[in-house]
Amino acid sequence: xIKFFLMVNKQGQTRLSRYYEHVEIHKRTMLEAEVIxxxxxRSKEQCSFIEYKDFKLVYRQYAALFxxxxxxxxxxxxxxxxxxxxxxxxxxxxxxxxxxxxxxxxGESTNxxxxxxxxxxxx
Amino acid sequence: MSDVVERTLSALPGLxxxxxxxxxxxxxxxxxxxxxxxxxxxxxxxxxxxKHEEEKxxxxxxxxxxxxxxxxxxxLRLMKECMVRLIYCEMLGYESSFGYIHAIKLAQQGNLLExxxxxxxxxxxxxxxxxxxxxLVNTVVKDLQSTNLVEVCMALTxxxxxxxxxxIPAVLPLIEDxxxxxxxxxxxxxxxxxxxxxxxxxxxxxxxxxxxxKALCDRDVGVMAASLHIYLQMIKKNASxxxxxxxxxxxxxxxxxxxxxxIDFNYHSVPAPWLQIxxxxxxxxxxxxxxxxxELMYDVLDESLRRAEINHNxxxxxxxxxxxxxxxxxxKSDLLEKAAKCIGKFVRSPKINLKYLGLKALTYVIQQDPNxxxxxxxxxIECLDHPDPIIKRETLELLYRITNGQNVTVIVQKMLDYxxxxxxxxxxxxxxxxxxxxxxxxxxxxxxx
Numbered sequence: 383x384i385k386f387f388l389m390v391n392k393q394g395q396t397r398l399s400r401y402y403e404h405v406e407i408h409k410r411t412m413l414e415a416e417v418i419x420x421x422x423x424r425s426k427e428q429c430s431f432i433e434y435k436d437f438k439l440v441y442r443q444y445a446a447l448f449x450x451x452x453x454x455x456x457x458x459x460x461x462x463x464x465x466x467x468x469x470x471x472x473x474x475x476x477x478x479x480x481x482x483x484x485x486x487x488x489g490e491s492t493n494x495x496x497x498x499x500x501x502x503x504x505x
Numbered sequence: 506m507s508d509v510v511e512r513t514l515s516a517l518p519g520l521x522x523x524x525x526x527x528x529x530x531x532x533x534x535x536x537x538x539x540x541x542x543x544x545x546x547x548x549x550x551x552x553x554x555x556k557h558e559e560e561k562x563x564x565x566x567x568x569x570x571x572x573x574x575x576x577x578x579x580x581l582r583l584m585k586e587c588m589v590r591l592i593y594c595e596m597l598g599y600e601s602s603f604g605y606i607h608a609i610k611l612a613q614q615g616n617l618l619e620x621x622x623x624x625x626x627x628x629x630x631x632x633x634x635x636x637x638x639x640x641l642v643n644t645v646v647k648d649l650q651s652t653n654l655v656e657v658c659m660a661l662t663x664x665x666x667x668x669x670x671x672x673i674p675a676v677l678p679l680i681e682d683x684x685x686x687x688x689x690x691x692x693x694x695x696x697x698x699x700x701x702x703x704x705x706x707x708x709x710x711x712x713x714x715x716x717x718x719k720a721l722c723d724r725d726v727g728v729m730a731a732s733l734h735i736y737l738q739m740i741k742k743n744a745s746x747x748x749x750x751x752x753x754x755x756x757x758x759x760x761x762x763x764x765x766x767x768i769d770f771n772y773h774s775v776p777a778p779w780l781q782i783x784x785x786x787x788x789x790x791x792x793x794x795x796x797x798x799x800e801l802m803y804d805v806l807d808e809s810l811r812r813a814e815i816n817h818n819x820x821x822x823x824x825x826x827x828x829x830x831x832x833x834x835x836x837k838s839d840l841l842e843k844a845a846k847c848i849g850k851f852v853r854s855p856k857i858n859l860k861y862l863g864l865k866a867l868t869y870v871i872q873q874d875p876n877x878x879x880x881x882x883x884x885x886i887e888c889l890d891h892p893d894p895i896i897k898r899e900t901l902e903l904l905y906r907i908t909n910g911q912n913v914t915v916i917v918q919k920m921l922d923y924x925x926x927x928x929x930x931x932x933x934x935x936x937x938x939x940x941x942x943x944x945x946x947x948x949x950x951x952x953x954x
Contacts, residue, residue: 427857430858
């Protein structure tokens with residue numbers, strides 16, 4: 383199960399956060415800060431799956447941006463790793479040509495609880 | 506890839522500014538460009554260097570927003586724009602509870618665009634036990650009965666994200682109706698909403714299990730994929746009740762692996778990988794401890810193993826899942842052989858993520874097939890001294906499972922070494938627990954350490 387999905391930059395500023403379980407607001411900032419600290423302390427040769435508290439983090443770095451997903455033990459880490467990449471590809475498709483239709487088709491093939499983000503990026 | 510993302514993200518503020526170019530003739534107080542305010546806010550936050558400045562700026566922004574949302578003359582359009590900024594403030598960690606009730610009102614009263622933002626805000630602000638959530642139910646019921654399909658979709662989406670448990674009976678018949686709707690997107694969203702209901706109140710959806718079967722055989726892939734979530738949960742609870750569906754799942758997986766799905770479902774030329782993974786999990790649960798059911802799966806597992814030979818991360822993910830499934834069910838020996846070869850490839854791979862997967866797979870299968878550990882002894886020993894602490898940890902986990910009288914001393918010594926340099930609380934607790942267990946099992950350890 384995916385617990386949260388974060389996009390954080392290297393300076394620790396949260397660009398996007400989506401929690402799929404209820405986490406108190408002040409706890410969120412702490413979580414995000416710790417998570418990004420964990421990710422920044424890893425080198426390129428180390429694997430992208432970190433054990434954090436009692437769940438796991440899967441992270442992927444794109445230039446100065448880290449995309450981090452928190453998962454529990456039922457998830458396949460590599461599948462989530464590629465899901466992150468799929469998400470980025472969809473973003474890229476969606477933004478480089480601004481289409482007005484609502485159906486991001488490539489999103490339909492994923493089977494995770496991130497329901498269609500109703501235009502979070504349209505603003 | 507990364508520079509594309511950078512360009513995308515830096516283009517974002519510009520894009521925001523473009524969407525509402527002229528405010529039209531006149532342009533009174535309510536006609537500010539909706540998107541540029543958020544863009545401006547994001548830009549100013551990014552430009553700041555300290556947390557303290559960010560706090561000041563956001564607090565000022567929040568005071569403005571509070572005044573605007575509480576003013577009776579605020580138009581819904583302006584409210585929508587404020588809501589977006591409120592969402593952003595909350596995301597940065599500044600609570601904006603004054604805006605929650607207005608989000609609900611926006612979803613209730615607004616036109617399509619405003620309703621969409623209202624629903625989005627509600628799904629982000631509120632949580633399951635929030636007292637304001639009950640106010641949403643009326644709006645949802647109204648929208649579910651609307652003739653406008655977009656409104657129905659929005660209502661179904663918000664139900665599948667957040668809904669008060671006590672009010673499920675109020676909307677359940679409406680959603681059941683939608684399962685037979687002619688539009689596949691509505692059927693799919695109805696299935697997702699029912700999945701949410703199953704998660705929060707399983708006994709309330711017991712009577713519609715045969716409707717789920719219809720969703721499983723739906724001609725639209727999206728609806729079928731959505732029903733798999735529900736089936737995975739139900740099969741986890743009680744596998745024997747669903748053995749008759751094994752054939753259906755095998756057929757679906759065969760079709761996916763054989764490339765019968767529309768090409769849109771391909772990810773880097775692999776057909777619907779996450780769907781394959783989901784199906785493999787379901788098959789694993791169904792075939793466990795049941796030779797007859799397992800027999801039905803041999804072909805399709807063989808096929809999946811064969812097709813996933815392309816060297817891409819996602820095929821490795823599928824292979825991992827295949828291997829896990831093979832070792833969970835009662836397989837035949839040549840499948841086991843192929844799976845063991847696969848694990849060997851992972852563990853010996855120079856790519857660190859694959860090594861991790863290999864170790865994880867080994868840990869899973871080791872009790873069934875201890876020879877495998879012997880085969881890869883050298884690699885495991887190398888991993889023990891790997892520079893990456895996560896790999897070390899995973900190796901220790903693996904070794905814990907194959908302790909016997911001879912190697913336990915060495916293994917516990919390695920665990921203690923790891924403990925000394927680890928700072929993570931949960932890891933320490935976990936490892937200490939394991940060492941204590943081993944000490945109980947092999948009392949002579951206490952003398953040797």
